[in-house]
Amino acid sequence: MKIQLLYGTETGNAEMLCEDIETHLADDHEVALANLNDIDPADLDADTFHLVVCSTYGDGDLPASAQPFADTLETAGTDLSAIRFAIFGLGDSSYETYNQGSEKLAALLVKHGAKQVGDRAIHDAMGSDMAEDLALPWADDRIAQAADLFAET
């Protein structure tokens, strides 16, 4: 399966996590990795499964590297109805706006027609889990779900 890993980040944690996921998946899949900053919503590909990792900044806001993508999507009104994605959020539960960045990005993608595969998963920087210990099984699980969906079409 073709996988596009996309990250929205402020200080690099989401990028590092995506690099770990890329290494984990590389033997079995064709994997590409990109910063949302470098992606136009119109470039997303219907034959590719998108795994999105996004942090939260400011007051429950998208991180800086995801904001231009979100702005372009809203302005252009791109139809994403052929696009499938899963999303993993990075946040910190000491903030009242815990993990709202990934929540906002998921809602925006769905609003423009994209199909979300599985529930959003989240990591808490205040918790005891390492992000990769949650994100690698998350990626495997969502890819298995997506494989069934891609096989049906």
Ligand SMILES: Cc1cc2nc3c(=O)[nH]c(=O)nc-3n(C[C@H](O)[C@H](O)[C@H](O)COP(=O)(O)O)c2cc1C
């Ligand atoms: C200034 C600042 C603001 C933050 N705001 C939030 C927030 O509103 N909600 C949240 O869940 N986490 C918040 N965080 C935590 C980050 O989302 C978390 O540290 C994440 O791992 C950062 O990932 P990144 O380096 O990919 O951006 C904030 C962190 C900082 C330093």
